[in-house]
Amino acid sequence: MNGAATQAFGGRRFDPSTPVFALLALLLAALIFLPMGWLAVFSLTDRAGHLTLDHFAQLLSDDDMVRPLAVTMIVATSVALLCTLVAAPMAWLIARTDMPLARPVRLLVMASFVTPPFLGAVAWEILAAPNSGLINQLYRLAFDLGRESRLVDIYTLLGLILAIANYTFPYVFILVANGLDRIPADMEDASSILGASRWRTAARITIPLVLPAILAGTLIAFLQAMNNFGSPAIIALPAGFHTMTTKIWSMFQYPPQPGLAAAAAVPLLVITIMLLRTQHAMLGRRGYAVVGGKGGQSRLVRLGWLRWPALGFCMLVVGGAVILPYAALVLTAFAKTLTITWSPAGFGLDNFRFVFFEFSSTPLALKNTFMLGFAAATVGTVVTLVIAYVVSRRAVPGHGLLGFLATAPIAIPGIVFGVGLFFAYTHPPLVIYGTLAIMFIAFLTTELPIGFQQFQAAFRGIHIELEEASRILGASRLRALKDVIAPLIVTAVVSTWCFIFIAAIRELSAAVLLYTANTKVLSVVIYDLNENGELGSIAVLGLLLLVVTFAIIALAYRLPRAQSIPTSA
Amino acid sequence: MRAIRLGAMALAITVIASTAFAAAPPPSPLTPELIAAARKEGTVNFYTAMDLPLAEALARTFEAKYPGVKVQVERNGSERLFQRLGQEYQAKLHICDVVNSSDAAHFVRWKLDGWLVPYETPEIATQFEPRHRDPDGYFAAWRNTLSAIYVNTKLVSEADTPKSFKDLLDPKWSGKLAKGHPSYSGVVMTATHQIMTALGWSYFEALAKQKPMQLQSALDPPRKVAVGERDVGVEGTEYLAFTLIEKGNPLKIVYPTEGTPMVTSPAGIMAQAKNPNAARLFYHHIHTLEAQQLLVEQGGLRSVHKQIKERQGRTPLSEIKLLPEDPVAVERDTEMVKRRYRQIFGT
Numbered sequence: 001m002n003g004a005a006t007q008a009f010g011g012r013r014f015d016p017s018t019p020v021f022a023l024l025a026l027l028l029a030a031l032i033f034l035p036m037g038w039l040a041v042f043s044l045t046d047r048a049g050h051l052t053l054d055h056f057a058q059l060l061s062d063d064d065m066v067r068p069l070a071v072t073m074i075v076a077t078s079v080a081l082l083c084t085l086v087a088a089p090m091a092w093l094i095a096r097t098d099m100p101l102a103r104p105v106r107l108l109v110m111a112s113f114v115t116p117p118f119l120g121a122v123a124w125e126i127l128a129a130p131n132s133g134l135i136n137q138l139y140r141l142a143f144d145l146g147r148e149s150r151l152v153d154i155y156t157l158l159g160l161i162l163a164i165a166n167y168t169f170p171y172v173f174i175l176v177a178n179g180l181d182r183i184p185a186d187m188e189d190a191s192s193i194l195g196a197s198r199w200r201t202a203a204r205i206t207i208p209l210v211l212p213a214i215l216a217g218t219l220i221a222f223l224q225a226m227n228n229f230g231s232p233a234i235i236a237l238p239a240g241f242h243t244m245t246t247k248i249w250s251m252f253q254y255p256p257q258p259g260l261a262a263a264a265a266v267p268l269l270v271i272t273i274m275l276l277r278t279q280h281a282m283l284g285r286r287g288y289a290v291v292g293g294k295g296g297q298s299r300l301v302r303l304g305w306l307r308w309p310a311l312g313f314c315m316l317v318v319g320g321a322v323i324l325p326y327a328a329l330v331l332t333a334f335a336k337t338l339t340i341t342w343s344p345a346g347f348g349l350d351n352f353r354f355v356f357f358e359f360s361s362t363p364l365a366l367k368n369t370f371m372l373g374f375a376a377a378t379v380g381t382v383v384t385l386v387i388a389y390v391v392s393r394r395a396v397p398g399h400g401l402l403g404f405l406a407t408a409p410i411a412i413p414g415i416v417f418g419v420g421l422f423f424a425y426t427h428p429p430l431v432i433y434g435t436l437a438i439m440f441i442a443f444l445t446t447e448l449p450i451g452f453q454q455f456q457a458a459f460r461g462i463h464i465e466l467e468e469a470s471r472i473l474g475a476s477r478l479r480a481l482k483d484v485i486a487p488l489i490v491t492a493v494v495s496t497w498c499f500i501f502i503a504a505i506r507e508l509s510a511a512v513l514l515y516t517a518n519t520k521v522l523s524v525v526i527y528d529l530n531e532n533g534e535l536g537s538i539a540v541l542g543l544l545l546l547v548v549t550f551a552i553i554a555l556a557y558r559l560p561r562a563q564s565i566p567t568s569a
Numbered sequence: 570m571r572a573i574r575l576g577a578m579a580l581a582i583t584v585i586a587s588t589a590f591a592a593a594p595p596p597s598p599l600t601p602e603l604i605a606a607a608r609k610e611g612t613v614n615f616y617t618a619m620d621l622p623l624a625e626a627l628a629r630t631f632e633a634k635y636p637g638v639k640v641q642v643e644r645n646g647s648e649r650l651f652q653r654l655g656q657e658y659q660a661k662l663h664i665c666d667v668v669n670s671s672d673a674a675h676f677v678r679w680k681l682d683g684w685l686v687p688y689e690t691p692e693i694a695t696q697f698e699p700r701h702r703d704p705d706g707y708f709a710a711w712r713n714t715l716s717a718i719y720v721n722t723k724l725v726s727e728a729d730t731p732k733s734f735k736d737l738l739d740p741k742w743s744g745k746l747a748k749g750h751p752s753y754s755g756v757v758m759t760a761t762h763q764i765m766t767a768l769g770w771s772y773f774e775a776l777a778k779q780k781p782m783q784l785q786s787a788l789d790p791p792r793k794v795a796v797g798e799r800d801v802g803v804e805g806t807e808y809l810a811f812t813l814i815e816k817g818n819p820l821k822i823v824y825p826t827e828g829t830p831m832v833t834s835p836a837g838i839m840a841q842a843k844n845p846n847a848a849r850l851f852y853h854h855i856h857t858l859e860a861q862q863l864l865v866e867q868g869g870l871r872s873v874h875k876q877i878k879e880r881q882g883r884t885p886l887s888e889i890k891l892l893p894e895d896p897v898a899v900e901r902d903t904e905m906v907k908r909r910y911r912q913i914f915g916t
Contacts, residue, residue, distance in 0.1 A: 354622065360639075434657060532620070533792045
């Protein structure tokens with residue numbers, strides 16, 4: 001059937017859409033390979049333009065370089081293991097047991113998922129700075145301890161690991177929860193009928209079936225942690241160490257070392273590609289996931305009295321990731337002084353007044369951020385919709401290439417892409433550094449895979465027979481698309497738009513290398529404010545970012561539910 | 570000591586002057602034509618390393634005085650600002666109109682590179698001593714601050730209060746110090762260079778053993794000490810400390826017995842400014858006694874304007890022993906200082 005359809009659509013006569021798609025493929029290829037090509041050139045040449053391996057030699061021999069690489073590996077491995085150990089049981093508790101409050105906990109996990117990691121890191125700075133942190137202050141107050149005592153210290157390797165894990169575990173959670181949703185209940189039923197206890201069924205049937213999802217989640221968590229720039233930029237420097245991403249950023253400070261930065265980006269790129277291939281092999285071609293697609297038919301395990309410790313465990317996790325940090329941001333936003341004084345006189349709207357009426361970067365950054373978010377989301381949705389349609393209907397020769405191009409950016413860490421874009425567009429023939437266009441390209445390209453995966457999943461659910469029927473009845477392809485397909489994918493369109501928008505307005509790691517005074521965005525403003533120690537203003541802008549994000553999600557949720565979640569960097 | 574004070578900047582300026590620049594242009598008066606032309610441009614982009622709320626406050630007074638000309642403040646640590654400007658100029662982006670950095674060495678570089686335009690206002694010519702301005706008129710001292718020692722008075726008793734840089738090497742301060750980083754802040758870069766010249770790298774090697782908390786901005790050490798995150802701060806700006814003290818924070822300034830680094834933060838107009846008239850108007854404004862007094866009163870800065878009135882309760886500049894400034898040496902040594910510092914402190 002499919003083969004015949006391919007023949008009917010693509011093979012026989014000249015289709016005017018072919019050159020359009022060819023152009024699209026060319027454009028996508030340029031978007032991705034131009035920056036990556038320049039990255040390769042810079043990593044392999046010296047200042048005079050001669051071919052050299054010096055940058056790589058320095059990367060491997062200079063202790064200044066080797067240490068950040070080692071730190072990065074330690075952080076990424078710890079985050080990946082921690083996230084797996086915490087999020088996999090949590091996903092099981094929520095998807096497969098009668099634990100109370102499962103739905104609110106799930107919503108809080110989603111809140112953690114959309115919280116920008118750099119904002120979470122700032123909030124944890126407020127909570128867990130060794131002396132002035134709110135947790136340590138309360139701890140000393142509660143137990144009447146001297147000022148030497150502290151419960152937590154964010155400015156440590158462990159502090160950084162926890163701060164990243166807080167906003168990375170949702171990736172594991174979502175993958176495992178979806179894996180659990182996809183396990184047919186009859187397998188478990190069969191096990192019960194044959195006399196296995198519920199626990200034995202869980203251990204022998206359920207866990208082995210979700211193991212690929214768990215491993216894939218671990219890999220994604222590793223990649224997220226490795227390529228994270230915001231959290232280490234805020235926590236690692238005061239703690240006195242670098243990760244690879246902050247090291248690459250520091251190479252753009254004076255004196256700039258572009259060649260070394262390009263070379264330093266290569267290990268991140270290689271590790272990401274290798275791990276994604278591994279994940280691909282484990283999950284097969286279905287590198288996407290559907291949230292809460294088909295609940296209800298699976299058996300819930302009764303936990304008995306264990307329900308309460310289970311809930312306690314989940315609350316501890318979401319408390320650390322969402323409840324405490326959000327509370328800290330709200331308190332800081334309203335606090336009048338640097339230290340929070342617990343009296344009515346200690347709180348006011350001073351920070352809001354400064355941010356909205358005195359700070360000259362606010363209007364500019366708001367305008368840029370929302371313009372870019374809107375443009376990237378709209379263009380990204382249209383482009384990925386077209387590509388996904390072409391790929392899923394095999395409408396043109398070479399459609400596989402289009403699919404590959406739309407997925408490729410997933411393998412490029414944000415900061416690496418930022419470095420590449422910087423090289424590509426600060427040199428003739430195309431100098432667009434300093435305009436919103438370069439930021440737009442960065443946001444659009446990095447978000448393509450999300451959109452493509454969403455639409456691919458949507459089209460997979462719509463059988464081609466529907467289209468064929470309408471075409472047999474005399475409708476043109478466009479007419480068939482409009483009358484038959486469009487109503488069926490409108491949800492996917494809305495959710496894709498929202499996803500790209502949310503991802504774009506919080507992007508920091510590429511933006512931090514590409515912005516100029518005129519093209520600042522909110523994330524960069526927050527990052528700069530942190531350097532200036534303006535926690536109150538950060539809290540106000542951060543809350544604004546979160547409010548907009550949640551408003552968009554709430555709007556999307558009012559539509560029929562079929563959201564899916566991107567599964568990778 | 571008075572002889573050394575600020576003398577070095579004059580020396581530095583003489584060294585550059587001997588190269589190939591014509592004498593300073595005659596001071597340009599503030600004319601109605603200039604104001605009208607500035608209004609037509611409508612905006613001035615001001616790149617500065619000054620504390621953000623203070624910079625915005627200054628911008629608002631300018632906007633109130635010259636309605637129709639908006640000030641867009643771009644704040645960054647001086648070293649990051651220097652890099653950013655370089656990056657933008659390499660890509661032929663000339664966004665910046667007026668620039669202010671706390672690393673006077675940057676102005677040495679920019680002048681040599683032809684990025685600045687010579688311009689003097691009558692105020693600069695008459696109210697600033699020649700040693701506080703470039704003889705060719707490319708830049709002039711705009712604000713000054715010291716890099717002293719900051720002590721949290723709630724956490725540290727009078728008897729324990731350190732009196733000198735060397736006192737900070739006492740093991741009792743291990744893990745209790747906060748300091749700025751010369752790779753990001755011009756104040757810290759300048760201060761590090763002066764301390765290194767006076768006490769040698771061995772002092773920093775010993776200080777690194779105390780595991781100080783590293784902060785990017787020179788504004789952050791007084792802040793971290795005020796909130797009690799650390800007991801004592803070094804390589805941070807005195808002006809923010811004044812502001813914090815006057816707001817009631819438990820903070821005290823100690824001028825170390827070895828001498829306190831003085832940091833001159835000049836301002837200049839970019840030759841390729843997109844808003845040349847607004848830039849000139851703004852440059853006029855920021856050197857007026859009114860603006861200078863605002864920086865002192867509200868911002869806790871030092872000013873070398875002849876008419877300036879120091880605020881009650883602050884130690885007058887004349888009573889403080891200062892370390893010599895040498896922007897030319899800083900310009901020469903920047904990369905070495907940053908590399909050496911990274912090796913010693915590990916970041």
